[in-house]
Amino acid sequence: MARGESGLATVDECRDAMHELAARLAGNADAQSRLDLERTVACRLTDLDAAFHGRLHNGQLIDIADGDDPKAKIALSLKSDDFLALVRGDLDVTRAVAAGQMRIKANPFDLLKLRKLL
Numbered sequence: 001m002a003r004g005e006s007g008l009a010t011v012d013e014c015r016d017a018m019h020e021l022a023a024r025l026a027g028n029a030d031a032q033s034r035l036d037l038e039r040t041v042a043c044r045l046t047d048l049d050a051a052f053h054g055r056l057h058n059g060q061l062i063d064i065a066d067g068d069d070p071k072a073k074i075a076l077s078l079k080s081d082d083f084l085a086l087v088r089g090d091l092d093v094t095r096a097v098a099a100g101q102m103r104i105k106a107n108p109f110d111l112l113k114l115r116k117l118l
Helices: 011-027 029-035 080-088 093-098 108-117
Strands: 039-045 050-057 060-066 074-078 102-105
Touching: 011 039, 011 050, 011 060, 011 080, 039 080, 074 080, 080 093, 093 102
Parallel strands: 039 074
Antiparallel strands: 039 050, 050 060, 074 102
């Protein structure tokens, strides 16, 4: 994957990663649909001043689009490289939050369910 001039992940790489995450969730939809998590989701990339949003429905991430959703029930804020690492499985959510690499805005019950998805 090509990097931007700054050496950071590009918006296109992050968009592809968002769709990769959606595909992975869709592949596991049967087990995850039991999580009963119907929420709007925003992923904010702090170093690129970019965002994506979608919906979690029956364990799947659907309706992915560019742009922020300020009313999203679940919002992830992190740097683009950290987002790519998260999607690849190289970044542990709990450790990333504890280290300040990622912020998650969600109610506590949603956080517990979301952790099972990520």
